[in-house]
Amino acid sequence: MGVDVGGSSIKCALIDLNTGAFASERFSTPTPAHDSTEALLTALATVAANIPGEHAVGLAFPSVIRGGVVRTAANLNKAWIGQPLAELAGRRLGRPVIAINDADAAGHAEVRYGAARGVPGTVLLLTLGTGIGSALFIDGRLVPNTELGHLQIAGREAEKRASGHAKIAQGLSWDAWAAELNLVINEMHALLWPDLIVLCGGITEEPGKFLDKLHCEAQLCVGALRAEAGIVGAAFATKISSAQG
Numbered sequence: 001m002g003v004d005v006g007g008s009s010i011k012c013a014l015i016d017l018n019t020g021a022f023a024s025e026r027f028s029t030p031t032p033a034h035d036s037t038e039a040l041l042t043a044l045a046t047v048a049a050n051i052p053g054e055h056a057v058g059l060a061f062p063s064v065i066r067g068g069v070v071r072t073a074a075n076l077n078k079a080w081i082g083q084p085l086a087e088l089a090g091r092r093l094g095r096p097v098i099a100i101n102d103a104d105a106a107g108h109a110e111v112r113y114g115a116a117r118g119v120p121g122t123v124l125l126l127t128l129g130t131g132i133g134s135a136l137f138i139d140g141r142l143v144p145n146t147e148l149g150h151l152q153i154a155g156r157e158a159e160k161r162a163s164g165h166a167k168i169a170q171g172l173s174w175d176a177w178a179a180e181l182n183l184v185i186n187e188m189h190a191l192l193w194p195d196l197i198v199l200c201g202g203i204t205e206e207p208g209k210f211l212d213k214l215h216c217e218a219q220l221c222v223g224a225l226r227a228e229a230g231i232v233g234a235a236f237a238t239k240i241s242s243a244q245g
Contacts (some may be wrong), residue, residue: 001051001095002235003044004060004102005026006131007033007075007165010047014144020113024051026231034077048093053212058234059089059222060105062133064145068099074150075130088153098237101145103133105222106200107235111137112236114198114224116188124148124188125223127230131185132159136192148188166202169194178213185216195216202227 004011010031014024027050032039048057066072068086090097100108107125110116116123120139127133132149135142149159159164160191162181172180185197197216200223207222214220223229 001048001055001057001107002060002231002233003048003057004105004230005040005044005062006031006102006230007062011041012047012051013092013231013235015232017239020109020225020232020236025058026228027051028208031148033075037077037079037083038087040077040080041088044089045092045162048095054095057089057093057095058105059071059085059097059099060102060230061085061099061233062102062131064147065099065101066145068097070099071145072147075207091143096182096238098236098240099236100237101133101135102141102230102234103135103146104126104144106133106225106229107135107137107142107198107233108236108240109233110198110200110223110227111140111230113232114229115221116198119196122192123196123198124192124194124218125200126188128162128164128181128199128203130157130163132163134188136194139227151184151187153183153187158187160188164201167203174209176212178210181210182201182214182216184199185214185218185220189216189218194220198223200229 011028013026016023029047086099123137125135134148162184167177
């Protein structure tokens, strides 16, 4: 099972790890992002209960995750910092849980099944949602927990400029938002020189409104799995953990 905790909703589904396709209906519930840790765990249990069984759970979470422990909480209740997410969620769900950064999960999905499949060299994936998440791969291997959305670019955090939320909150036109996104991706390119940059998140469902306005030396594309990449990549994380174990 893949579970993706986003800024506005928690989504889950069973995933066929051979193909990356959904093997069940997708279920969702609102994310109590700034409520107590207990409230979020309850929401997790509520949405996961739609899929009975003992399936291992991959849990994509908007935080740096190290050893199953939450280390940052930019868009969550700060009480999450230091909490053993994998352990707490596993106890609540009654299933084994692997916790992973949400952008890293989306990256795994695109590298394994989507737009970056078979792409050599350096791949940078950006999730453009409540904030900006980043996932960095070198020849298919993840560099975990990059936090490039918090880069300072001309005096402002990248995600304050060019996240999906920033476009809505600031009332930016597509042209104005694309200009901000150009600043962000070119600053990241100057630091990392990726061969491919993959853009994901709900806002990328309308690529015709912005993609041709972006200009970068790296190849640019929209993710093949779009807003579902987090769920798929979270499920795939259970396979990685099993292989490593």
